[in-house]
Amino acid sequence: MAEIRIKNLHKRFADFTAVRDSSLLLEDGKFIVLLGPSGCGKTTTLRMIAGLEYPTSGQILLDGEDVTFLRPRQRDIAMVFQLFALYPHMGVRANLEFPLRNEGLSRTEIDRRIRDVAGILRIEHLLGQRIGGLAGGDRQRVALGRAIVRQPKAFLMDEPLGTLDAEFREVMCVELRKLHDRLKTTTVFVTHDQNEAMSLADTIVVMNKGEILQADDTDGIYNFPSCLFVAGFIGRPAMNLLPLAFGVTDGDGTARFQDAEVAIPTMRASASHAVLGVRPEHIDLLPAGQGVPARINYCEYFGSHWVADLESPLGTLKAVAPKDQRPVQGEAVGLRLHTERLVLFDRKTELLMASDSTLQHQPGMRHG
Template identity: 45%
Template sequence: MAGLELRNVVKRFGEVTVVQQMDLAIHEGEFVVLLGESGCGKSTTLRMIAGLEEVTQGQILIGDRDVTHAAPMDRDIAMVFQNYALYPHMNVAENMSFALRLSGRPYAEIFEKVRSAARILSIEHLLERKPRELSGGQRQRVAIGRAIVREPKVFLFDEPLSNLDAKLRGHMRAELAILHERLGKTTVYVTHDQVEAMTLASRIVIFDKGEIQQIGTPSDVFTRPASLFVAGFIGTPTMNFFRARYSQEHGLKLLRGEGFAWIAPDWLVAQAPRADQSLTLGLRPQALHPSNAGVSLLSLQVDVVEYLGTESQVVGHMNTPSGQRVAAMLPGNAQDRLRQRVDLSFDPQDMHVFDTAAGRSLRP
């Protein structure tokens, strides 16, 4: 195994910069997910690591070896693509063993490696079949098996589950997690699906417009988003945002906005924000709950109720000039709340506060 490091890496296509001065260190054995919307630079970054795209500026190291200008075959990596990239005229065993045969490995070694990988992936019974005879999930297992037999230092995955249906994606996520636990290989995985990122990653690297916005564990990026972009990107349903300003009234330190005045959390008060500073408050739908004992911090007229089995997602509007929409997750079946007023509360510690102009979190 080996770690992986990108030092001041830049990628330009003509005058367009798609990856901007990226520094990223991935530890040996980590499962790191590059997450972001389409066009944010995550797949380009993966392709530079693989050697499929040239680096405009900077260095890429695998272990202690500089591979910036090395050919893909000389980087000791294995890549699994979104479209499987299987040879249609070869059977499963031939597809899995192709790279080993090309390098002139002994037949007995090739046979053992293919059998071993097939056992790990539960596809031993498919070794004689052609790709056209396989389901999408089986083809993806073959593509992963082809990577395993090479015993690379680093695995690279480029949105490998995006062509599968929702049920099979869930199953394959679990299989990939088990596989990583078993092999312990350094893995870099690209996706735009935050569920994949949250369930698979040791750490998540969140991209926007070619720049890294935050690096952290799934818990870090969910509970302590570093920016407005990360806060709005991570989480389903998305975070609710409210514009506000800090004020001191009658001895109280408040966050006041359209239709509300909430007590400011102690950690924000300690920073003594300016009264003219524009703030954006964030509350996750999961942080909102029905008010108890008549203490209401937020009142909604419910417009939509989506019953999800154990809970309901409700979306309503505030009784303010802008009629701001707010989403909340309520326990059980909340169909009877439709077109009704709902009073909600939250723990002030669950509130996120951002500097609107800079887009950065103010939480220490």
């Protein structure tokens, strides 16, 4: 196991900056997910940790040792790629044996490690088969096995579930988390899929345009997003972001819109322009005449719940309703926002504003 620390990491490709002055502590034994849209810098960050790319500037420390410019084989880190990177001309056992033979381990030790890993991943029945005849999920297990069998200080995974179908991805998410809980090896996992991130991570690191925007546990990322981008990126449907007409002043307990007011947590800062954030599941639909007036534009059914798109004095927003409370298109309703669940952002800086509720949150890890 290993603690990984990156300091002021910066990577440029000609005139394009892929990673911008990033600092982050990846705690020993944790499952850390780098999450963000395509091109945000997450894979480049992972490749620099692995030694497949060298940074333009900055430092990478592995258990306190500066490994910034060491080759991959000098870092004692194992990688798992999206496309498996298995040797197709070899069988399953030979793929698992390959890194161990390169280390010069004895036959007894090689057999012991393969037996242990095959048992963990439940691939004992595949050891005699060829790679070409395996299904995608089985290939992924073999790729994981080849990484695990080395017993490295850390695992680095670059969208390893990206080629699997949706159902099997869910199965593999569960298996990966179980595996991590058993091995307790520091794991850095790259994905653009927030469902994978939320189900796997101890800590999620959200990136955009080469910058780390927030590093926090899943509760913090979801309920206390650090900025407007994180608020809009996390959640399906995403957080409602509603610009206030009159702003918020220090200590004020009311958010004012053109034709409505909403109670909010006590603020610890002031902003001449603010944006109110509220998750769709933190809005209750009431009978017409109660709460904030609204009208249903349309609704979607998801089996366990409904999502209603609404027009109101607060703006256009979405709310989640129980499956037995079917919204009706065109119907007039009232809205009640859960005051204790609301967050506000400064419209100018796009950053989360301090309030009683945000100050109660203790993040598991922050970048910087």
